Amino acid sequence: MDLDLRKLRYFVAVAEELHFGRAAERLHIAQPALSRQIRSLEEDLGAEVFDRDRRGTLLTAAGEQLLEDAVPLLASARALVRRVKLAAQGTPTxxxxxxxxxxxxxxxxxxxxxxxxxxxxxxxxxxxxxxxxxxxxxxxxxxxxxxxxxxGLEVRPLFQEPRVVLLPVGHLLTERTSVSISDLASEHLLQDPNAVPEWRDVALELRGRRRPEVPAIHQVEEKLELVATGAGIAVVPLSTANFYTRPDVVPLPVEDIRPNEVxxxxxxxxxxxxxxxxxxxxxxxxxxxxx
The missing domain is CATH 3.40.190.10 (Periplasmic binding protein-like II)
Incomplete structure (x- = not known):
């Protein structure tokens, strides 16, 4: 049996949204057509990938396995197309x-x-x-x-560099030459806590498991804007802080934090x-x- 990559893309959209309506909007197709494609995929596989009931749409065990394998498979297919098109241009790239x-x-x-x-x-x-x-x-x-x-990757270490905390001008801690994680525990971290495990372990223990929602931040510039307005703090590698300098944000060394590995x-x-x-x-x- 040959898998239909289009059906796999449809499946991944539903699996990530866990909602047929939202997935259909994301894919720009009608919901009934999406449902038919998912049923056709289940027939191809001989297994149900979604459990549909009054609680909503949930992945079955087969669906969880399919999602794990489908995401890298679709990425590989996109990579293949890109590399073939580049090769056709005749210049090594x-x-x-x-x-x-x-x-x-x-x-x-x-x-x-x-x-x-x-x-x-x-x-x-x-x-x-x-x-x-x-x-x-x-x-x-x-x-x-x-x-x-x-x-699936080959990884070769290059170097390590210190990390610093970004604070808004006027923050009380900017009078210091360096800070510790305990000094930052009460601050609002504008990152996934898992990105700064030292802060996570200290701050969440003090606060319990609750913390304010962190907006989705995709660029360094967004972090800098939020820090400058006093919305929170960010921990970044030293080279990043040196590259993205601005007068309303102050970088400070953090004494007890592991360096960033490149x-x-x-x-x-x-x-x-x-x-x-x-x-x-x-x-x-x-x-x-x-x-």
């Missing part, structure tokens, strides 16, 4: 992802010296998509900030000469400890 605050120029300079005919493209990534761009083919190799989900990542099954040459170039030029 390497797309390099990088996180904010990281300077890629030294590595690309060495790489282009070794691969002068290659077309180099750069792609700025975020915490939300730094792995996704590798899996779906938007980037061939990426300079990432750990932790990331490493399944690494190279690429899809483990891909070992092209372009990727390998860039990995070597980045390791040579960026793979040094930073204070």
């Amino acid at each position: 390497l797309t390099i992802g990088f996180m904010p605050g990281i300077t890629v120029t030294p590595a690309t300079a060495v790489f282009t010296g070794r691969q002068p005919s290659a077309n180099v493209r750069l792609l700025r990534t975020t915490w939300d998509d730094q792995v996704e761009v590798l899996l779906d083919g938007r980037a061939d190799v990426s300079i990432v900030r750990l932790p990331i989900e490493q399944h 690494a190279l990542a690429w899809v483990a099954s891909r070992h092209t000469p372009l990727i390998q040459d860039f990995v070597e170039a980045a390791t040579e030029t960026l793979g040094r400890p930073r204070a």
Whole structure:
């Protein structure tokens, strides 16, 4: 049996929304047509993937397994299409992802010296998509900030750097030269607590498990705006704070927080000469400890 990728895309939309109406809106198709496609997929698989009752739409055990496998499969299909289109252009191309605050120029300079005919493209990534761009083919190799989900990836450490807290001008703590996690425990963190586990462990213990909702923040610029208005604090790598300077936000060292780890990542099954040459170039030029 050959799986229909369109049906898989429809399934993933319903699985992520857990609501046929919202999934149909997201896919821009009619809800009855979506329901028919899901039933057809279940017939193809010989298993029910959703449990539909008065409580709503829930994934069955088979559905949970299908979701786990379908997301990377669809990403691989998108990657295949992108790479074939690039290959058809006839010019070797390497797309390099990088996180904010990281300077890629030294590595690309060495790489282009070794691969002068290659077309180099750069792609700025975020915490939300730094792995996704590798899996779906938007980037061939990426300079990432750990932790990331490493399944299916080759990861090579480059360097570590300190992290700092961003505070608004006028905050009482800005009179200090550095702060500790306990000093920040009562502040509103504008990030997923799991991104700063030291803060999470101290602050949530003091507050209990309740904390205000954090808006979805996808860009450093958004964090800076919110910090400047006094909406909360953010913890970022030192290089990010140095790159995105502004007069109404003050960065301060945090004494008892682990450094941020920067690494190279690429899809483990891909070992092209372009990727390998860039990995070597980045390791040579960026793979040094930073204070």
